[in-house]
Amino acid sequence: MRFARGLHTSAMLVGLSVLLGGCASVAPTAGPSTLDRLLADPALNGATVSLVVRDARSGNTLYQHNPRTRLVPASNLKLLTTAAAMDVLGPQYRFSTQLLSNGTQQGERLNGNLYLRGLGDPTTQFADYQALAAQLASQGVRQVQGDLVFDDSWFDAQRLGVDWAQDDESTYYGAQISALTVSPNSDFDAGTLMVTATAPMSPGQPVSVAINPATDYVQLSNRAVSGPGNSYGITRQHGTNLLQLTGALAPGKHSRQWVSVWEPTQLVANLFEQALAQQGIQVLGRRVIGGSSPATARLLAEHQSAPLQELITPLLKLSNNNMSEALLKAMGRQTTNAGTAQAGVAAVAAFMRRQGLDPASLNQVDGSGLSRRNLVSAQTLTDLLLATSRQPWFDAWYNALPIAGNPARMSGGSLRYRLRGTPAQDNLHAKTGSMGGVSSLSGYLTDAHGRRLVFSMISNNYLSDAAPVRALENRLAVALTQWRD
Structure with missing residues (x-):
């Protein structure tokens, strides 16, 4: 679903040579027979491919292969989720995190409960929670007589999507969904912690570990050592926040990994209590996880996210799963006052109907495409x-798509290493998708006539690794830039 973090340079160069090498065999002009040959590649033996190419202005079909065969789209589903969100929520929509109280202030004492209410913001960082605590301190509050309540009721309590793979559970792209969460950095991988291991120069010695944001919410079982083999890795034991570090890391090297936590609301509780303590604010009552803020509670401080039209850039460029799930549940809350994936899917279906599209042509169960129950055809995606x-918001959405061969991370995104030096570089705007046995690429490019094309290619059930199939996608993109009817 996402480009792996920390790939080794040598492995990346091998992958690049395969991907770029797949482009060189395309003829100077291309047509339907070119794509017929592409689909006959041995890498697709036994696989199923849905491929559609259309004229963006007229909508006419220029090429099709299994156009209405529904396949697992992986992260290409984010095209649908984000387009629906721009319509349902609006380009100026902002997530919010609020600090409220049902009590009154007497001098430095707040008589009543203090509520930290999350409205689904996947971009909130520890510094933002510190700023909320500082806003409270600036009002003269030094003591809270009541409870500290962490309200994540804006979304339901279903932390994972339907049929998400168990072995994705501890990864950053499989992080749990909560209306009250925290991101370790500006990639906005909510519900995760950044774990950096450093190997000492002396072989056999344990690695040192730093966690960001710093917290004692997780525990470490550190059996990783400095040594050869590059077998270092981290897993989180199911149902716990025990991080198990094993293997060897080369002496003097650093490894940074993002690991999801069990119950992100409780991680926020841990961090916000730190933030209050830093401001000298004492809470005399209990910590309450999952309570609801009363309607009569007054707003003391608030943090808002950037507008949606800006948030879709890191979401689409970096294929951010947790942000996609937050948008899906936010759409459900906006349309039916239910912060559930099911309500969000219904909101997406209503968006499709407003566009003259048939929601019965696909099956959607989450917002990110991480579930293999999602099914969609290339026809529907085009x-x-x-x-x-x-x-009216198309330009912002189009520019948020990864741009082939553009080396800037927040321009090229998941396509930044692909199609460099080809006619598709800085031409193709498209969304990638990848899971085991699944690869997809859908988007826009301009052909040899200066005509904009839309296309979608979804491949399922291949047995090769992903590189040969991505090379075929690259060949498709180059062929379309040279397309002649």
Whole structure:
């Protein structure tokens, strides 16, 4: 679903040579026979591919192969989730995190409960919680007589999506969903911690470990040592926050990994209590996880996210799963006052109907595409790409898509290493998708006539590794830049 963090340079160069090498065999001009040959590649033996190419202005189909065969789209589903969110929530929509109280202030004492209420913001960082605590301190509060209540009721308590793989559970891209969460940095991988291991120069010695943001919410079982083999790794034991570090890390080297936590609301509780203590604010009551803020509670401080039209850039460029799930549940809360994935899917279906698209043509169960129960065809995705191009917010959405071969991380995104030195570089704007046996690429590019094309290619059930299939996607993109009817 996401580019792996910390890939070794040598492995990356091998991958790049395969991907770029797949582009060189495309003829100077291309047409349907070119794509027929592409789909006959041995890498696709036994696989199923849905491929559609269309004229973006007229909508006419230029090429199709299994156009209505529904396949697992992986992260190509984010095209649908984000387009629906721009319509349902609006480009100016902002997530919010609020500090409220049902009590009154007498001098430095707040008589009543203090509520930290999350409205689903996946971009809130520890510094933002520190700023909320500082706003409270600036009002003269030094003591809270009541309870400290962490209100995550804006979303339901379903922390994971339908049929998400168990072995993704501790990864940053499989992090749990909560309306009250925290991100370790500006990539906004909510519900995770950044764990940095450093190997001492002396072989056999244990690695040192730093966690960001610093917290005692997780425990470490550190059996990782300095040594050869590069077998270092981290897992989190199911149902716990015990991080198990094993293997060897080369002497003097650093490894940074993002690891999800069990129950992100409780991680926020741990961090916000730290933030209050830093401001000299004492809470005399209990910590309450999951309570609801009363309607009569007054707002003391608030943090708001950037507007949605800006948030979709890190979401689409970096294929951020947790942000996608937050948008899905936010759409459910906006339309039916239910912060559930099911309500969000219904909101997406209503968006499709407003665009003249048939929601019965696909099956959606989450917002990110991490579930293999999601099913969609290339025909439906090109229908979506055409409909999206007619929206008033299209430019912001289009620019948020990864741009092939553009080396800037927040421009090229998941396509920044692909198609460099080809006619698709800085031309192709598209969303990638990847899971075991699944690869997808859908988006827009301009052909040899200066005509914009939309296309979608979804491949399922191949047995090779991903590199040969991505090389075929690259060949497709180059062929479309050279397309002649």
